[in-house]
Amino acid sequence: xxxxxxxxxxxxxxxxxxxxxxxxxxxxxxxxxxxxxxxxxxxxxxxxxxxxxxxxxxxxxxxxxxxxxxxxxxxxxxxxxxxxxxxxxxxxxxxxxxxxxxxxxxxxxxxxxxxxxxxxxxxxxxxxxxxxxxxxxxxxxxxxxxxxxxxxxxxxxxxxxxxxxxxxxxxxxxxxxxxxxxxxxxxxxxxxxxxxxxxxxxxxxxxxxxxxxxxxxxxxxxxxxxxxxxxxxxxxxxxxxxxxxxxxxxxxxxxxxxxxxxxxxxxxxxxxxxxxxxxxxxxxxxxxxxxxxxxxxxxxxxxxxxxxxxxxxxxxxxxxxxxxxxxxxxxxxxxxxxxxxxxxxxxxxxxxxxxxxxxxxxxxxxxxxxxxxxxxxxxxxxxxxxxxxxxxxxxxxxxx
Amino acid sequence: xxxxxxxxxxxxxxxxxxxxxxxxxxxxxxxxxxxxxxxxxxxxxxxxxxxxxxxxxxxxxxxxxxxxxxxxxxxxxxxxxxxxxxxxxxxxxxxxxxxxxxxxxxxxxxxxxxxxxxxxxxxxxxxxxxxxxxxxxxxxxxxxxxxxxxxxxxxxxxxxxxxxxxxxxxxxxxxxxxxxxxxxxxxxxxxxxxxxxx
Numbered sequence: 001x002x003x004x005x006x007x008x009x010x011x012x013x014x015x016x017x018x019x020x021x022x023x024x025x026x027x028x029x030x031x032x033x034x035x036x037x038x039x040x041x042x043x044x045x046x047x048x049x050x051x052x053x054x055x056x057x058x059x060x061x062x063x064x065x066x067x068x069x070x071x072x073x074x075x076x077x078x079x080x081x082x083x084x085x086x087x088x089x090x091x092x093x094x095x096x097x098x099x100x101x102x103x104x105x106x107x108x109x110x111x112x113x114x115x116x117x118x119x120x121x122x123x124x125x126x127x128x129x130x131x132x133x134x135x136x137x138x139x140x141x142x143x144x145x146x147x148x149x150x151x152x153x154x155x156x157x158x159x160x161x162x163x164x165x166x167x168x169x170x171x172x173x174x175x176x177x178x179x180x181x182x183x184x185x186x187x188x189x190x191x192x193x194x195x196x197x198x199x200x201x202x203x204x205x206x207x208x209x210x211x212x213x214x215x216x217x218x219x220x221x222x223x224x225x226x227x228x229x230x231x232x233x234x235x236x237x238x239x240x241x242x243x244x245x246x247x248x249x250x251x252x253x254x255x256x257x258x259x260x261x262x263x264x265x266x267x268x269x270x271x272x273x274x275x276x277x278x279x280x281x282x283x284x285x286x287x288x289x290x291x292x293x294x295x296x297x298x299x300x301x302x303x304x305x306x307x308x309x310x311x312x313x314x315x316x317x318x319x320x321x322x323x324x325x326x327x328x329x330x331x332x333x334x335x336x337x338x339x340x341x342x343x344x345x346x347x348x349x350x351x352x353x354x355x356x357x358x359x360x361x362x363x364x365x366x367x368x369x370x371x372x373x374x375x376x377x378x379x380x381x382x383x384x385x386x387x388x389x390x391x392x393x394x395x396x397x398x399x400x
Numbered sequence: 401x402x403x404x405x406x407x408x409x410x411x412x413x414x415x416x417x418x419x420x421x422x423x424x425x426x427x428x429x430x431x432x433x434x435x436x437x438x439x440x441x442x443x444x445x446x447x448x449x450x451x452x453x454x455x456x457x458x459x460x461x462x463x464x465x466x467x468x469x470x471x472x473x474x475x476x477x478x479x480x481x482x483x484x485x486x487x488x489x490x491x492x493x494x495x496x497x498x499x500x501x502x503x504x505x506x507x508x509x510x511x512x513x514x515x516x517x518x519x520x521x522x523x524x525x526x527x528x529x530x531x532x533x534x535x536x537x538x539x540x541x542x543x544x545x546x547x548x549x550x551x552x553x554x555x556x557x558x559x560x561x562x563x564x565x566x567x568x569x570x571x572x573x574x575x576x577x578x579x580x581x582x583x584x585x586x587x588x589x590x591x592x593x594x595x596x597x598x
Contacts, residue, residue, distance in 0.1 A: 201478045204498035205409050212415035212502045219422050238499040245480050245497075267587040272560045290587075299483075299564045 002189065005182040009174045016170055020163040028156045035148045039128035040120065042080055046141045047132045051084035051096030053077035081144035085112035086137040101144050112140035125149075200244050207241065210234045243369040246303060247354075247376065260301050262331060262400070263292045266324050269305035273313050282316045282337075287323040292331045294400055296381045304377040307370040308335050308396065315339035315394070336395040348387045348394075371396070403509065404428045404448035406436035406462055407476070408455045416449070419502040433457025440465060447513050448473040449505065450492070463492050470533060472512035472543075474505065486542060486569035493534050494543045511543045519546070524553060525579045537577040545570045548591070552583065558591040567591065 046052060053076065084096040085108065093109050103111065115123060116138055120130045126146040132139050211234040218227045270286055277284045294301075312320045316337035323334045341348075341358050350356050352375035355368040371387075374396070378385045383400040403425050407413040410431065417427045428445055430436035432455045436448075440462075448466050450459045452475050459475055466473050472493035477485070481495050493512040496505055512534075519531025527537045529549065534541050536549075544566045551558050571582045584594045 201498075204478050205412055207499040208501075209409075209411045209415050211499065212412075212419055215502050216415065216418050216422060219419075235501075238501075241499055242497075264585050264587065268560055268585050271588065271590070298568065302564050 002182065002186050005178050005186070008182070009171070009178055012174050013167065013171055017167060020166065024156075024159045024163055027159060028152070031152050031155055035145065035152055036122075036128070038148070039143055039145050040130070042076065043082075043120070043128060043130035043141050043143050045076075046080075046082065046084060046097075046143070047130055047139065050134050051086060051139050051141060053080070082141060083108045083112070084139055084141040085109055086139045087113070087116060089136055096139065097141075101142075108142070111142060115140050115142070196244065200241055203237070203241050207234055207237050211238065240367050240369075243367055243373075247369060247373055257295045258298060259293055260296045260298045261291065261293050262296075262301055262305075262333075263288055263290050263324060265298070265302045265305045266322065266333070268302070269309045270322065272306065273309040276313055277316065277320060280313070280316075282313075282318060282320050285319075285321045287321075287325075289324055289326045292324060292326045294331060294381065296400075297377075300377045300380070304374050307374050308333075311335075311370050311374075311396075312337045319393075331400045333398040333400070334395060336393045338392055339394040340392075341389050341394060348389050351387050352385070374398075401447070401513065402426045402428060402443065402445040404430065404436065404439060404445040404450075404466075404471075406430040406433065406448065406454055406459070407451040408432055408453060409451065412451075416502065416505070420506075423506070433459075433462055436462050437465065440469075444469050444471055447471065447509050447516070449509070450475050452477045460489070460491075467491055470516070472516045472534065474508045474512060476500075476505075481565060483565050483569045483572065486545075486565060487572055491540045492542070508543070511547070515543055515546060524549065525581060527577045527579050536573055536579075539573045539577055541570075541573065542566075545573070548583070552591070552593050557589075558583075560585075560590055562591065 045054075048054060081100050083098045083101055083103070085093050086096050087093050091113075093113060095105065095109070098105060098108065101108065111123065115129050115131055118129070118131055121128075123129050123142065126144060126149050127142050128145050129140060129142045132141075211231060214227050214230040214234060218224075218231075266288055270284070270288070274284050309322075312322075312335055317340060318338055320337040321335070323332075325332045325334075351358060352371050353368075354372040356372075357368040375385060378398055378400065381400055383398060385396060385398040388395045388397070403420055405413055405416055405420070405427055407416065407429075408431060413429055413431060417429050420427050428439050428443070430439055434456045436450070436454065437457055448462070448471055450462055450473055452459045454462065463473050463475065474494045474496055475492040476496055476498060478498045479485075481497050485495060493515075494508045496508050515531050515534070517532075521528065521530040521532070523529070524536075529536050529541075529546070531546050531550075534543070534546065536545075541549075544562075548558050548562065548566060548570060567583050567585075574582060581593045581595050583591050585591050586594075
């Protein structure tokens with residue numbers, strides 16, 4: 001499965017997960033809030049009746065549908081399971097109401113006594129209580145909400161399992177549908193890679209033959225403009241096919257990832273290119289932290305360092321700077337040189353596209369593949385990179 | 401010098417044959433593996449160049465036959481040379497990837513022939529290295545790997561540009577022979593031997 005397809009499935013599932021989580025949360029929060037609110041209305045009614053349901057309460061008049069067992073229903077005083085104790089100033093308890101609850105009277109009194117300092121809330125998981133005063137007495141009413149809360153928990157349970165099932169079904173559906181959607185793309189990508197590889201391989205042997213024959217001609221008949229032209233062109237094509245082959249190094253997702261000291265890889269690249277830069281009259285400033293280690297392909301990362309230095313060597317006029325910094329959880333690499341770029345434009349990142357060369361590159365050798373290799377290597381190591389051109393300095397910033 | 405060219409690409413075989421003959425070498429051309437094997441019945445060359453996609457008898461089989469008679473070989477490959485190539489079952493003395501110039505091939509052949517003629521056998525941290533047979537203990541080495549080890553043992557620098565694949569492949573082979581050291585790049589110094597416990 002290619003990266004684009006995996007990313008599509010992942011983002012789609014994540015979006016669905018967030019949506020379902022929000023939906024389930026909202027539904028269940030509303031549900032639980034409604035249960036609490038209804039319980040509070042009932043305890044308030046009980047409080048208004050000073051610990052029990054007052055018959056004169058308008059909600060208990062005949063005419064209200066019997067099956068509506070909510071607050072105000074005529075069935076409520078009979079279906080509500082609650083108890084009320086009142087305490088005088090001396091702390092003595094008196095039972096006011098005890099309507100079919102599973103507590104014994106002693107347990108109920110103990111519980112009521114312990115709730116005296118509070119006002120309203122939940123106790124013992126399923127019971128809603130209210131503490132209120134009337135005259136010299138403090139009343140504690142505890143209302144059983146087991147049935148309502150169990151129903152709410154069941155709704156929560158069903159909604160979570162339902163969401164999980166929906167997620168699994170959607171995941172299966174996405175995997176199936178993405179195969180149809182991305183199949184042609186993956187196939188096109190595979191064909192393109194195969195074509196490039198085949199074309200590359202079919203070029204390599206004939207190029208070698210052309211170069212060898214040009215050399216033979218020069219040895220047997222002497223060098224001339226034509227043979228030199230053949231050799232130059234063959235050499236250029238040979239370099240190009242080698243660079244194409246190197247691109248496969250950057251793209252090689254199967255390469256084993258090992259611990260790489262990227263500081264050493266850049267030190268090596270600097271050691272290779274500093275004499276060449278010095279010979280060209282370019283001053284090189286380096287600031288490379290030691291011991292920056294990442295998991296990656298040593299070959300690809302080492303070549304990346306070389307390509308960056310090669311690019312700097314080709315285009316720097318007087319100045320080149322390279323910095324490698326170990327930071328919290330990542331490594332930042334910055335290479336800057338004073339390349340003269342006309343019409344850099346805002347989309348300077350196009351330098352990372354294959355075969356793209358900016359205007360200043362025309363006079364220099366190259367095929368526009370070096371920075372493309374850098375980009376592919378950075379992407380394969382889950383990094384990011386950016387090019388900038390400002391104040392006469394071309395800068396590549398990489399975060400790994 | 402007698403050189404066997406076993407290459408299943410007619411034009412390439414012809415070009416390289418002419419190139420070597422112009423330099424004064426004797427070339428034994430073979431268009432496929434059967435011709436290569438037949439020519440080995442008559443005379444053994446000083447070195448061989450084998451195209452990896454040799455037909456009828458594989459390059460690997462021809463190379464094995466050459467190794468039994470201590471004839472160094474260079475395999476020409478259209479694919480990128482990787483650590484797997486260098487550490488794999490194929491036992492050539494050196495590898496050269498297409499496209500290449502005749503001078504590059506000649507440089508490789510010179511290197512393997514020089515080792516065959518003048519290579520020495522000595523111990524390196526208790527493990528026998530036989531340059532003429534391209535071996536470190538029981539493990540096959542390429543000419544490039546032998547050159548790296550030779551420079552290090554003589555305290556000479558290994559060029560910084562030395563491709564990683566040779567260093568990585570050599571480190572794997574040193575580990576498999578339990579040599580007790582590996583080769584690492586040291587800032588401002590270059591490649592050097594580093595003990596495993598360093």
